[in-house]
Each structure stands twice: as C-alpha cells, then as structure tokens.
Amino acid sequence: MPRHRLDALASQIGGRCEGDGSIEVDRPCEPADAGSALDLPLIFSAEALGKLNPGGARAALTVEGLALPAGRFSGLIRVARPRYALAKLLPLFLPTIRPEPGVHPMAIVHATARVAPDVAIGPFTQIGADVEVAAGCVLDGNVTVGERSRLGAGCRLHGGVRLGPDVVLGERVILHFNVCLGADGFSYATPEPGSIEASAVGSRVQARNYAIERIPSLGRVVIGDDVEIGANSAVDRGTVGDTVIRRGTKIDDLVMIGHNCRIGEDCLIAGQVGIAGSCQIGNRVVLGGQVGIADHVTLGDDTMVMASSGVGRDVGPGMVVGGTPALPRQQFFEQLLGLARLKRIAEEIGGLAERVRGLERSKDRPET
Amino acid sequence: MREVMSAIEEKVIEIIARESGLDRTRISGNSTLKDLDIPSLDFVQIMFAIEEEFKIYLPTNDPRAETGSIAGLVAEIERQITAKTA
Numbered sequence A: 001m002p003r004h005r006l007d008a009l010a011s012q013i014g015g016r017c018e019g020d021g022s023i024e025v026d027r028p029c030e031p032a033d034a035g036s037a038l039d040l041p042l043i044f045s046a047e048a049l050g051k052l053n054p055g056g057a058r059a060a061l062t063v064e065g066l067a068l069p070a071g072r073f074s075g076l077i078r079v080a081r082p083r084y085a086l087a088k089l090l091p092l093f094l095p096t097i098r099p100e101p102g103v104h105p106m107a108i109v110h111a112t113a114r115v116a117p118d119v120a121i122g123p124f125t126q127i128g129a130d131v132e133v134a135a136g137c138v139l140d141g142n143v144t145v146g147e148r149s150r151l152g153a154g155c156r157l158h159g160g161v162r163l164g165p166d167v168v169l170g171e172r173v174i175l176h177f178n179v180c181l182g183a184d185g186f187s188y189a190t191p192e193p194g195s196i197e198a199s200a201v202g203s204r205v206q207a208r209n210y211a212i213e214r215i216p217s218l219g220r221v222v223i224g225d226d227v228e229i230g231a232n233s234a235v236d237r238g239t240v241g242d243t244v245i246r247r248g249t250k251i252d253d254l255v256m257i258g259h260n261c262r263i264g265e266d267c268l269i270a271g272q273v274g275i276a277g278s279c280q281i282g283n284r285v286v287l288g289g290q291v292g293i294a295d296h297v298t299l300g301d302d303t304m305v306m307a308s309s310g311v312g313r314d315v316g317p318g319m320v321v322g323g324t325p326a327l328p329r330q331q332f333f334e335q336l337l338g339l340a341r342l343k344r345i346a347e348e349i350g351g352l353a354e355r356v357r358g359l360e361r362s363k364d365r366p367e368t
Numbered sequence B: 001m002r003e004v005m006s007a008i009e010e011k012v013i014e015i016i017a018r019e020s021g022l023d024r025t026r027i028s029g030n031s032t033l034k035d036l037d038i039p040s041l042d043f044v045q046i047m048f049a050i051e052e053e054f055k056i057y058l059p060t061n062d063p064r065a066e067t068g069s070i071a072g073l074v075a076e077i078e079r080q081i082t083a084k085t086a
Helices: A006-013 A046-050 A082-093 A195-201 A329-364 B002-020 B040-054 B070-085
Strands: A016-019 A027-029 A039-043 A059-063 A075-079 A180-183 A221-223 A234-236 A243-245 A320-322
Touching (some): A006 A075, A006 A082, A059 A082, A180 A221, A234 A243, A320 A329, A329 B040, B002 B070
Parallel strands (some): A039 A059, A059 A075, A180 A234
C-alpha cells in the first residue's frame, strides 16, 4: 500500500495533526489489528480505544475531544467527522489496480461501437452495435453492454454487469458486480378487470386473471453523473418514458427499482429496498434497508424512511416516516410503545375489574 | 430523597447501557440519548424498559425526549413515583 506522512494526510482529509507529523503510515486498520509501526488505527470512541492492540502503532486517527492515554502515540490526526474523514482517507490507500487500456482479445466489440482509446475492456465482455464508451472507462470481464448504450467518461463496470439496449450512463458511474440495468418492467394487462382491480373494493377476490398480456418496455434507463449502484441491484427500463436516477445518488446491493421511476439527486438507498413502478423520489431522500414503496408513490425532497418500512402513500418533503404502513416518526414510536404497553395495560384493567367486582359485592351485602 | 434519586439514576443508566449495548461509564446524568448516538428503535426499547421497571407511563409526545438529558428523564420518573405514592 502507498505510504503517507501523517501531516500530509491530515491536510488531505481536513484533519488536525498533533505531535510528530513526520511519522509514516501505510495501513488504516481496526484498533485490534494495529500491530505494525506503519499502521494507523482508527480510534473514534472509548470502546475502540479499549480494543487497541498494545504494541506497534505510533500514530492514530481519532476524533476531536476523545481522551487518549498521554504518550501512547507519537502522532495523531484529529477529525471532527470520522466517517467523512474515512471517505477522504481510504481512497489514498487504495492500491492502483486500474487495468491496462485496451480490449482483451477474448472480448467481443461490435464493429460499429465507438470505444475511446484509453478504455480497458476485460475478457468475455460484449459491446453491442452503436455503443459509445467514453474516455477513462473500465469494464471488467463478463460485462454486457446492449446496443446503442452510452457510457460517459470514467465509468467503472465491475464483472457481471448487464446493460440492456439504450442504457445511458453519465460520467464516473460505478456499477458493482452483476448490476442489471434495462430489463423489461413488470408490466402486464388482462382483457377484463383482473383480481387486482376487482379486489380493491372488498376482502374477497372478485375476479380472476387470465390471458395475461405483457406490456413491453420501450423506454430507457438513464443514470446521472456520479451515481453508484451496488451488487445485484436491478433497474428496469421505462414503459414508454425513461426510468431515471439523477446525479450523485448512491444505491446499495440488492435494490430493485421498477419501471418509470424517477429518483432524484444525492439520494441514499440501502440494501434490499424495493421501489415499485412509476414512483417519484425527490432529491436527497434516504431509504433505510428493506424499505418497500408501492407503485405511483411520490416522496418529497429530503424525506427519510426508516428501515423495514412500507410506504403506500405520498410523503411530503422533509418528513421522517417509519413502520408499515409508514407513519410520521413520532406517531410510529407512539404506536410501538402502545403495543409494548398492552400487556401491562391489560393487567391493570384486570386488577381494576377485580376491585370493581369487590366493591359491587360489598355494596350488595346487607348492612349489619 | 437524594439517595432515592441516585438509585433511580443508577437504574436508568443501567437500563440504557443494557438496551443500547453502550459501556455504562460513557453514560451520565448530563448525557442525552442523542449525544450517545442511540438508534431510534433502541430509544423506544429504552422507554419501554424504563416504564416496566418503574411501573409508570412516560409521555410519548414529548419532542424533547431524545434530546433532553438523562437527569431530566430521572426527574420525570421521580415526579411520577411521587405522584403515585402521594
């Protein structure tokens, strides 16, 4: 790994250097793993300090205000926001593993595809007709790029990524293993009203589905600049319009985004989220893990949805909601606390009922 | 009264440490649940555990509950216990 001086690192990550800034480090690590003089343990809490390996490390990255044993380290970097500091620090230690530019002899690139000279394309990757791959892109092995797709500069497609036809990627898009963009949407129709439409008025199924006809997807998937999509996530193409994910949005592994969805800028979408078709998600929305969103729902800008929640109706901007069906956070907590209290409330009511019965018995008893 | 308050505070800190997994030395009367970075669902669990322990009902609509100090929480518990025994 590359080696860095402590004072240089501090200035690069917006931290403050204390003690000997000339110390060199080559590996950020968990406190328990800090065995070498070149290690940089990350100590962001008293608990983490308790786990520190007693030998080895001469320097540490820590948080402002955390007390460390005097003399334990010869040099420190102190930061105000540890996780943000990590985002700046860790890239400096990434090994440079960019493959050599060029098309691997076992890749298949269509004669009409336009690939910038410095692009790297790995073995068994297929590039379709009329595809454009801009400068600086790296496509690992076993990637498929459908015809007429456009990849902006500096995109990184890891092994197993599948892009259907007409997918558009902005610049610096990162797609992790097996991301699938541009499959057909889950869109079907029946000649007569089927069970979904008919059962909306009662709790018994009122109609049957038959002769289910598929509605093909003619739209595209359009991904903005600096979007990152985690492994095994899928984004379906639009029916006639496009499915769009705007600039800066980050998506975790195993996320499903349905056809015609419009996702805003700088959203954070955690693992196992499922967004049904035609949803409008505003800018800077945060969706916790396993959130499910019903079709045609709109979430306003800056909405936060707590993990494992089910959203079936629109949510206004800036709201924090949780539960199924999702409610404003305070209401959700009241509901949880109410459920937790039920046993004790039942016991108290039982006790009161017993007392009332006792009072009634004593009232009915003839006075002596 | 001072001793009773201390016992309640000690119990509250014990419950918070147990439910949140935090080292109890990090928790004091001046701490707030927000300062301690306690996730919101743990917060609900803490409220419930405190209610069970002291056989009281804490207000659920207090927007300061997560930002108020543990000392404030202890004062509310003490107020309810006093009201019940009065």
